[in-house]
Amino acid sequence: MSSPYPVIASIVEGHGEERSLQALLHRLVPYLVPGAYAEIQRPFRVPRDRMLRRDVLEHALTIVTTRMPSPTGVMVLLDADDDCAVELAERLRSHAQATHAHMPVVAVAAVREFEAWFLAGAAGLAGKAGLPGTLASPPQPEAVRGAKEWLSRRMPRGSTYQETAHQPSFATLFDLDEARRAASSFDKFCRDVQFLLTGKRES
Template identity: 70%
Template structure:
């Protein structure tokens, strides 16, 4: 029996994003389109170096597309680090098309790192988990090397930012609209989410 809703299978590179991306999508989808819903399957984790190789990516896609119910699309998320986010996402799509050209796949590379989106939407994190009540986004958040360190520097004494501990909570609070305006790669994620809702 087919689902009346889109079914999204995420593929991520990091342990933190395994939980965080699912929570982010459940929050983001109705924010972008009122009343919209999608079934977000548990994320499949594949390290970045393996996402960028044809055989491991093909194997991962075989696994997620074999799930029941079958996904209507796959969303691959990875950090661009020092690479061009646009070119990296295009590389992932090209590799996926070698074996799964007939199946919908969207790839998003966060400029620098996933945490750059938290910096862009930092006002929504003000006062959360000990962050300053006047927390504001830095200029050009995607240009900052070390977004994790930026967050750690603003957390209470003795506490450092840990992706697996903080990402799932931060995705529930950061300012989505500000992140969309301030981080081009997050705006790209938003565009892709709207497209996969129609897949």
């Protein structure tokens, strides 16, 4: 069954992203393409070490691409940790191309971790979840080791950042414009989502 609008499937590595990516994509659709609509399917989770195996990624892609309505594109998202984000994303994209060349598949590795995007768009989190109203991004958010810890240190005494509790809500709050300017991997993520929506790459 084909759909008259884009249908985006996704593969993620963590429990937090399993909940937060869907909310973030819903937010990004009108932000990137005003007036657009897309169906955002529930992410399929595969642990990071297994996702990097071609056979495992192939199996995951087969699962998500046979859902109904049929996806028009797939987003693969994971944290780069200490690896090169560009090389990691290209490795995943190459694996996907080898087995699912018929399906538009994009791969994004968040530099360090997903939460680095929250640091890049920290102004949108100011005053939320006990964070200070004056919260501002660090100079190089993607260079921060331990973005989760950075957030925890700015929460009230006795509170800590909890991925499954905070990531879904923070994904709906962080400043998208700031994050695109300050985090190159988030800008790539936005450009890839726009490609899945329009079928066109920015020149």
